[in-house]
Amino acid sequence: MSITAAQKNKYNIKFTKWISEHFSGIEFTVDDVMDKFNSDKTRIAFPTVKQPKDPNAPKKALSGYLLFSESIRKKVKEENPDKKMTELSKIIGQQWSSLSDNKKSKFKKESLKNKEEYNKKMKEYNKLCSFEDFINFHGPKGQEMLNEYTKSLEKDEEEE
Numbered sequence: 454m455s456i457t458a459a460q461k462n463k464y465n466i467k468f469t470k471w472i473s474e475h476f477s478g479i480e481f482t483v484d485d486v487m488d489k490f491n492s493d494k495t496r497i498a499f500p501t502v503k504q505p506k507d508p509n510a511p512k513k514a515l516s517g518y519l520l521f522s523e524s525i526r527k528k529v530k531e532e533n534p535d536k537k538m539t540e541l542s543k544i545i546g547q548q549w550s551s552l553s554d555n556k557k558s559k560f561k562k563e564s565l566k567n568k569e570e571y572n573k574k575m576k577e578y579n580k581l582c583s584f585e586d587f588i589n590f591h592g593p594k595g596q597e598m599l600n601e602y603t604k605s606l607e608k609d610e611e612e613e
Contacts, residue, residue, distance in 0.1 A: 514567035
C-alpha cells in the first residue's frame with residue numbers, strides 16, 4: 454500500500470511550511486535544506502504504512518533462549534508460585550546466563566533447525582500467496598479487513 458496523492462500533498466505543504474520557517478529571507482541550496490532537515494529535532498512525521506498480517510503465514514522460528522525458557526517455564530513457575538511473570542523471566546534469564554555453552558548449543562542447534570524449516574515454509578508460502586491473493590482468497594471479508602485498516606490509518610493521520 455502506498456501513500457495517496459492527498460497524503461503526499463499534505464506532507465508537501467508541511468515541508469514547504471517548514472522550509473519557509475527555517476530559511477525565510479536567505480539564499481539557500483537544496484543541500485542546505487537537507488542538512489538542516491536531517492539535523493532538526495522536530496522532524497515532520499511522515500506516515501508509516503503497516504500491512505495487516507496474514508494469519509495463515511508461517512510463524513517465525515524461536516531463538517535458542519526462547520526454546521530454553523519454554524522448556525523450563527512450567528518448572529520455574531511451580532517452584533515460585535508467588536512470583537510475577539516479570540520476576541519469573543528474570544529467573545529464567547539468570548538460568549540461561551549460567552548455563553554452559555555445551556547445554557546452550559543444544560537449544561541453539563534446535564533453533565537453527567527450526568529456522569531452516571521456517572525458511573522452507575516461507576518459500577512455499579511466498580510461492581502460493583501474495584497479499585493480493587490473501588485479499589482474493591478471503592473475498593469480501595479480506596477487502597473489509599483492508600478497508601478497516603485503511604480507515605485506522607486515516608484516523609491516525611487526522612489525530613496528528
